[in-house]
Amino acid sequence: MYFSQRATFKDVVFTQKSDGEWSAKLLSQLDLTTIALLREEHTSPKSLSSLTDGQVLTLAGIFVLQTYFTKERKLWKLVVEKARRKLISQGIKAEQIDSLANSF
Numbered sequence: 464m465y466f467s468q469r470a471t472f473k474d475v476v477f478t479q480k481s482d483g484e485w486s487a488k489l490l491s492q493l494d495l496t497t498i499a500l501l502r503e504e505h506t507s508p509k510s511l512s513s514l515t516d517g518q519v520l521t522l523a524g525i526f527v528l529q530t531y532f533t534k535e536r537k538l539w540k541l542v543v544e545k546a547r548r549k550l551i552s553q554g555i556k557a558e559q560i561d562s563l564a565n566s567f
Contacts, residue, residue: 472532483549485524
């Protein structure tokens with residue numbers, strides 16, 4: 464997945480909604496225009512077929528923070544935990560989250 468290096472971790476965090484799910488505003492940080500394009504970036508698009516757009520965006524948000532902003536981990540750790548809780552509450556198993564997120 465192409466990530467715009469001009470964005471900061473705060474730019475990514477601020478696209479997360481209050482319930483822990485990422486909004487479509489994340490797409491602008493990824494230099495993508497649609498969620499369909501984001502789904503195509505996944506190494507296994509079929510594994511995302513049953514997920515909502517919000518769930519896919521949330522997995523991508525987790526991926527971006529964990530991949531591009533490791534030095535700032537202490538600052539975004541709780542944001543990712545909130546996102547994980549949201550995904551788990553929607554029926555995604557905890558062990559699936561990293562596997563799905565890391566496949567972008």
